[in-house]
Amino acid sequence: MKLEALKKCVLQINELDPLPDVVIHTGDLAHNGRIDEYKLTKSIMDQLKIPYLITAGNRDSTKNLVNAFDLSSIDYHEQQLLQYGSDIAGYRLVSVDTSSKNSNLGLLNFSKLAHLDGLLRQKQSCPTIIFMHHPPISLSNSEPPEHEYENFRMIKNFAEIVDRHPQIIAFLCGHIHRAFSSHINTSPVMVTPPLAKRLYRGAIDHSKMPEITFRLHSFKENAFKDTTVVAVN
Numbered sequence: 268m269k270l271e272a273l274k275k276c277v278l279q280i281n282e283l284d285p286l287p288d289v290v291i292h293t294g295d296l297a298h299n300g301r302i303d304e305y306k307l308t309k310s311i312m313d314q315l316k317i318p319y320l321i322t323a324g325n326r327d328s329t330k331n332l333v334n335a336f337d338l339s340s341i342d343y344h345e346q347q348l349l350q351y352g353s354d355i356a357g358y359r360l361v362s363v364d365t366s367s368k369n370s371n372l373g374l375l376n377f378s379k380l381a382h383l384d385g386l387l388r389q390k391q392s393c394p395t396i397i398f399m400h401h402p403p404i405s406l407s408n409s410e411p412p413e414h415e416y417e418n419f420r421m422i423k424n425f426a427e428i429v430d431r432h433p434q435i436i437a438f439l440c441g442h443i444h445r446a447f448s449s450h451i452n453t454s455p456v457m458v459t460p461p462l463a464k465r466l467y468r469g470a471i472d473h474s475k476m477p478e479i480t481f482r483l484h485s486f487k488e489n490a491f492k493d494t495t496v497v498a499v500n
């Protein structure tokens with residue numbers, strides 16, 4: 268079902284006029300992180316007429332992702348992080364690797380954040396969109412805050428790096444299986460739900476929801492403009 272949903276999305280994205288500039292997959296590309304699973308996912312994603320970028324989720328193996336998706340051009344082997352920048356349509360897209368070897372929660376340690384800071388320093392004048400699996404925000408107003416990281420300090424440390432880089436204009440995330448939005452400073456954080464409705468968690472009105480959807484984000488004049496939810500036939 269997940270693969271069917273992905274196939275249908277790819278077909279429909281290819282029919283969009285105008286075509287988007289890029290497709291972002293915010294992680295959990297396969298359930299068990301195996302090479303054979305990734306080859307299947309890649310065979311579908313490769314049908315896209317436009318470039319696509321991926322980042323690592325808690326269900327992913329970064330090593331297998333790098334091998335299966337042939338990401339050998341990124342600076343992976345020194346730090347073993349799936350963190351890289353890609354320049355598309357006048358914007359810089361930066362993958363942040365929040366995966367942890369020890370848990371399904373997000374991990375942002377000092378070496379990841381230092382590496383991210385280095386990536387962001389490379390092109391400080393270019394409007395930058397961050398994409399990452401675990402949303403780097405509090406998911407409620409409760410105390411202690413609800414979040415998806417191994418500890419809340421990681422979210423605070425991430426926010427400190429973000430503060431140093433006003434070129435960041437948006438954050439795209441996944442993981443929580445529901446739509447959610449928030450802000451870091453003035454930049455929107457947009458959490459994309461799964462493609463297939465049956466994978467949603469939390470309260471939604473199923474009768475009003477199409478079976479398969481994806482999000483189309485638009486940006487204009489170096490700022491986020493809006494998001495359209497596209498129903499897939």
Ligand SMILES: [Fe+2]
Nearest residue numbers: 295324325442
């Ligand atoms: Fe996840």
